Amino acid sequence: MMRVAAIVLLGVMLAGCSDDNYHASAGHGPSTAARPPTAAPVSPGSPGLPGLPSPMPSRTPRTKPTTPTIARVTAAKLGASWHAGCPIGPSGLRMVTVRYRGFDGRAHSGRLVVAADLAGQVRSIFAEIYASGFPIRRMVPVAAYGGDDERSMEADNTSAFNCRPITGGGGWSQHAYGRAIDIDPLQNPYVAPSGIEPVTARRYLDRSQRLPGMLHAGDPVVRIFTAHGWTWGGRWSSPTDYQHFQRS
16 A cells, blocks of 8 residues: 555646746746747738838837037038038037937937027927927937938938928928928828828828827927927918928
C-alpha cells in the first residue's frame, strides 16, 4: 500500500510541473503568460513605408516641451523649404520654438520658421493659444516634408515659412516671406472652386461642425491672431483659407 501511495503522489507532482500549468512566478523559463503581445503588422500606407502616403496621425507625436526660444537659421536648416531666388534669405528668418497643447491634452514643443521681425510676436501669440487650450496636432518646419505643402497639410502639420508661389496664382505666397502661418490644416482646409487642400480634408467642409482643431469666427485663436494685427483667411470669400493667418 505504501508503494502504491508513493507512485500516486509522484504522478500528481509530475502533473503539476507540466507546461500547461507553468507560471512565470513559479520559476525560471519561458511562459506564454509572461510574454508581451506581438506587435500588429504594419499596414500599407502606414508611416515608414517608402513610396506610400502616410495617413493622418491619430495621436499627437510626443515632444518634450521646452522654454520658448528664438534662433537664427541657415540654408542647411531650411532644407527644401528654401532655395536661391526666394524673396527672403535665411538671415531674414528665425526659428521660433513654442509650446503647444496637443490633441492628447499634453504640452508639446513645436518649431515655426517666420520673418525675423515677427518672431517675438509669434512667440507671444502661441503662448496665448497654449493658455486657451486649443489643440494643435503637430508643428515642425515644412522642410521635414521636403518642402511639399500638400504632404505637410495631410499630416495636419501647423507650419509657417515655405518658399512657394500663391496657391492657384502667380507671385509669391506670404509663406515665402515667413509672414503666414497655417493652423491644423486638415481640420481647416483651403477651399476654392478648383478644389480643396489638403485633398483629404473633405469631412471638414461642413463648418457647422465643432470638432477639435477646427477654427470658427470668434474662436479664441482667431481673436488672438486678429488682436495682434493678423488677417484670417477664413473670412475670405473665394478662396476661403480656414487654416491661414498672415501679417503683411
